[in-house]
Amino acid sequence: MRYIQVETSGALNGSVHIPGSKNSSLALLAAACMADDVVTLEGIPAIDDMRQIVGIARDIGLDLQRQDNGDVRLDPRFIHSATIDPGKASAYRASYYFAGALLAKFGRVTIGFPGGDDFKSRPIDQHIKAFQALGATVTFREDHYVVEASELRGADIYFDTISHGATVNGMLAAVRAKGRTHLYHAAVDPEVVDAAALLNQLGARIYGAGTDCIRIEGVPYLNGGIHAVIPDRLVAGSFLMAVGMTGGQVTVKDVIPEHMGSCIAKLKEAGLEIEIGENSVTAIGSGIVKATRIRTSMYPGFATDLQQPMTALLLMAKGKSIVTEKVFPHRFNHVPQLRRMGAEIELRKDSAFIKGGRPLVGDWVHATDVRAGTCLVLAGLVAEGQTRITGVEHVERGYTDIIGSLRSLGANISLVERKTEAGQCGSDCI
Numbered sequence: 003m004r005y006i007q008v009e010t011s012g013a014l015n016g017s018v019h020i021p022g023s024k025n026s027s028l029a030l031l032a033a034a035c036m037a038d039d040v041v042t043l044e045g046i047p048a049i050d051d052m053r054q055i056v057g058i059a060r061d062i063g064l065d066l067q068r069q070d071n072g073d074v075r076l077d078p079r080f081i082h083s084a085t086i087d088p089g090k091a092s093a094y095r096a097s098y099y100f101a102g103a104l105l106a107k108f109g110r111v112t113i114g115f116p117g118g119d120d121f122k123s124r125p126i127d128q129h130i131k132a133f134q135a136l137g138a139t140v141t142f143r144e145d146h147y148v149v150e151a152s153e154l155r156g157a158d159i160y161f162d163t164i165s166h167g168a169t170v171n172g173m174l175a176a177v178r179a180k181g182r183t184h185l186y187h188a189a190v191d192p193e194v195v196d197a198a199a200l201l202n203q204l205g206a207r208i209y210g211a212g213t214d215c216i217r218i219e220g221v222p223y224l225n226g227g228i229h230a231v232i233p234d235r236l237v238a239g240s241f242l243m244a245v246g247m248t249g250g251q252v253t254v255k256d257v258i259p260e261h262m263g264s265c266i267a268k269l270k271e272a273g274l275e276i277e278i279g280e281n282s283v284t285a286i287g288s289g290i291v292k293a294t295r296i297r298t299s300m301y302p303g304f305a306t307d308l309q310q311p312m313t314a315l316l317l318m319a320k321g322k323s324i325v326t327e328k329v330f331p332h333r334f335n336h337v338p339q340l341r342r343m344g345a346e347i348e349l350r351k352d353s354a355f356i357k358g359g360r361p362l363v364g365d366w367v368h369a370t371d372v373r374a375g376t377c378l379v380l381a382g383l384v385a386e387g388q389t390r391i392t393g394v395e396h397v398e399r400g401y402t403d404i405i406g407s408l409r410s411l412g413a414n415i416s417l418v419e420r421k422t423e424a425g426q427c428g429s430d431c432i
């Protein structure tokens with residue numbers, strides 16, 4: 003049995019390096035398959051989703067190696083299969099990028115449905131709409147779907163809703179299509195821009211990524227190249243929230259502060275002092291947090307992926323806070339767990355009504371997804387006694403070493419691996 007054990011911690015102080023973005027990396031790794039030569043990606047974090055991608059790479063003949071200097075080298079020249087095992091596809095969310103990438107390169111892909119964090123409904127209809135608009139047919143089977151096209155042709159695609167994943171997938175599929183594609187109502191997230199930057203580096207012709215209208219002029223092949231992934235704005239935001247809870251002073255290093263605008267604005271509203279450097283952000287927490295309102299939306303709005311850790315922070319604020327989740331209206335699996343720790347939160351439709359300032363008490367709680375895990379870790383830092391968080395594998399989908407980073411700032415946190423089988427060590431092995 004594995005769990006994260008957090009004990010009441012004092013003020014956090016120090017600085018942490020922020021690794022490459024999980025969401026960007028997952029797109030870049032699939033995008034690299036489309037090249038006709040070797041691609042080197044710098045800064046890809048050693049997160050759990052990488053394990054799935056290594057398995058997929060092995061199956062399809064993509065040579066993927068982590069170099070001694072930490073770079074990931076991908077050689078897509080010998081890919082011999084465009085079939086992604088349904089089990090591997092459903093082990094994480096962004097497997098859907100292999101659909102766009104392999105369709106673009108081979109004109110056919112067979113792939114299982116995406117998994118990832120479970121917020122009840124995570125449709126992929128907009129991805130499918132983009133593939134179909136480019137001339138592909140899509141056939142659904144029990145545990146997989148097949149996308150195929152004798153030729154992909156540029157098209158004008160109007161997304162019905164803003165989707166990060168569908169925007170990137172539409173871009174991937176259109177890069178090698180014949181002619182011009184426009185993606186309207188596109189997501190403007192930094193990770194979309196990062197995917198376009200890699201593809202353009204390889205010879206794609208993508209214009210306007212980062213705006214809501216992206217133009218893609220199809221090219222017949224892509225070269226190899228080198229690209230560094232952008233830093234993880236979501237990991238960075240969660241460390242700033244942690245210092246808001248405990249008090250102290252923490253600097254997140256190697257970030258792009260412009261990507262963190264809405265998070266920084268909300269932290270200031272909640273009473274944190276923020277200093278912005280060229281590629282760092284420092285938060286100074288007094289331990290006093292002000293109640294506020296959060297409403298998630300797509301970038302550049304307040305990120306849904308920061309909603310759960312922000313909820314932990316607002317538990318500290320005396321008075322009423324309201325958190326409204328507009329991107330994934332059911333993303334509240336952390337709330338019953340926080341209630342176990344003494345939090346007073348009422349859920350109505352897509353909103354959590356928080357009565358802050360109640361003392362939290364450590365308990366056994368379960369992380370159902372990446373950010374629910376972060377939220378519980380943060381709550382554990384200020385709860386009385388020990389908080390034990392199961393579902394560690396979810397946390398590991400998003401963080402390379404949240405425990406090591408928080409420990410380096412002074413947090414009382416460890417990973418406990420307890421062997422439970424008869425005859426094996428029954429004590430905690432930390």
Ligand SMILES: CC(=O)N[C@H]1[C@@H](OP(=O)(O)OP(=O)(O)OC[C@H]2O[C@@H](n3ccc(=O)[nH]c3=O)[C@H](O)[C@@H]2O)O[C@H](CO)[C@@H](O)[C@@H]1O
Nearest residue numbers: 025095096124125126127128129164165166167168307329
């Ligand atoms: C691997 C990855 O990058 N994951 C991120 C990505 O997920 P993901 O790309 O899956 O999320 P989307 O941006 O697509 O979802 C945004 C909204 O669009 C809806 N939608 C999406 C696609 C679709 O075909 N139809 C549809 O209706 C979703 O239900 C949701 O309400 O963006 C989310 C929103 O910022 C983040 O929380 C995830 O961390």
Ligand SMILES: C=C(OP(=O)(O)O)C(=O)O
Nearest residue numbers: 095096118119307372373
């Ligand atoms: C929702 C998330 O991830 P995924 O889309 O990979 O499930 C997340 O990172 O918070």
